[in-house]
Amino acid sequence: MSNMDTSKEKRRSILQFFFDKGKNASQAAEIVNSVYGPDTVTVNHAQFWFRRFRSGNYDVKDAPRCGRPIVENVDKIMKIVESDRHASTNSIAQELKIAQKTVWNHLKKAGYTKKFDVWVPHELTKKDLLDRISICESLLNRNKIDPFLKRMVIADEKWITYSNVKRKWEWSNDSELIQTVSKPGLKAKKVLLCVWWDWQGIIHYELLPYGQILNTDLYCQQLDRLKEAIAQKRPDLVNSSGIVFHLDYTRPHTSIVTRQKLRELGWEVILHPPYSPDLAPSDYHLFLSMANYLGGEEMASREACENRLTQFFANKDKVFYEGGVMMLPLQWQKVIEQDGEYLTQIG
Structure with missing residues (x-):
């Protein structure tokens, strides 16, 4: 059927x-x-x-x-x-x-x-809250017994727009939102960044061609390229007790084909509660810093976007990446203390 x-x-x-x-x-x-x-x-x-x-x-x-x-x-x-x-x-x-x-x-x-x-x-369901608490408790206890953060590879995607106007958001009243708006009917040019990183820095990234989106087939091909990059840049990970893979619940990540591919690679997918950017290092750390770096940038092409991203990644030292990853136990603890609610502050 x-x-x-x-x-x-x-x-x-x-x-x-x-x-x-x-x-x-x-x-x-x-x-x-x-x-x-x-x-x-x-x-x-x-x-x-x-x-x-x-x-x-x-x-x-x-x-x-x-x-x-x-x-x-x-x-x-x-x-x-x-x-x-x-x-x-x-x-x-x-x-x-x-x-x-x-x-x-x-x-x-x-x-x-x-x-x-x-x-x-905006309002997590009771199940969402309980899932966040349960998963955070599990990860926190596991990391105390068997620290795994230095074996963790973080995967995520973000659209990079050619024009990055710094917008200011403010509420004028309960129903009206004031925001700078581009010319009507103008479709913003953007390209998709796929990035994999760990506590030491960027392992691999790909900026897709203009107009291309991510699907399961492409993502599985990327995983093969990531495997090669890990072998070259993180040989200690290959020889460790196993790679722990951190990814969210977007469709290419959760398809049956992708799950099978990850099993073939021998990578363990770490638990991550849905709707939890406050527990995703890319969202609360890497991408926030990237948005600030690109704020106000006007880029004429995909190549210009890639050049700026290369500069951004190169300008960040190991301390930056390590800080984003090693912050996770504190985030887990705070979620538990706040009964599963979203964190309003980082760190």
Whole structure:
């Protein structure tokens, strides 16, 4: 039954059925994908619809409206956010040719906010909070018994825009957000950075060609290139008691093919709770510093982007990278002390 075709309305109705049955979003997505095939419904998408159901909105149809249907807009916005956790409301608005305020309102109604430049649910569910506490306790206890941070390789991606205008965010009142906006209809040029690093520095990175996105096949090819880079730059890791791989829950990372590839490489994937940029060194450390470095930059080409990134990585010494990784136990401890809630400060 893996090749069955399911309409959007049917998928939403199935999710509503499992919501009524008392299942959580992750369980519902797993069941749907086991019947209709992998990636029929992502966990993020299921969680979005479960939040709608909890708010009392059980409408699963795309009602005809003037212009783009609201549900269609929401679906497309959420699809972009799922594929690019760092997407700005401005870039989403330009891509979909809708008002930036519309994007902001949809994300706000869906319960999303930005933490460390990453879209996450504004209010974590009880299960999310318990998962964060449980995983942090597990990692903290393991690291005390068998320190593994110096065996950890961190994987992540971030879109790099050619134009990096420094924007100032401020609230004028409860409903209006003031932000500098680019010319309407202008689609920002950007390229995807894929980077792998550890406590000693950058191991490998790739800046994809303009217009190319990451998929499972490409990611598995990148893992082979990463293996070669580790052998050259970190031979001690190859001969150690095993590489611990840190990655988040974006689709190319969690596909069955990717998981199988990581098993073939013999790399252990460390536990990481979803919606937790405050526990991801790339988000709370590397990418924040990178954004400050590139702030105000106007780059004419992909090559210019790559040159600036090369300079950024080279200008950071071992102390910088080590600080970002070795901060993790403190982050885990704080999450436990704050009952799973997001951290408002780093370190």
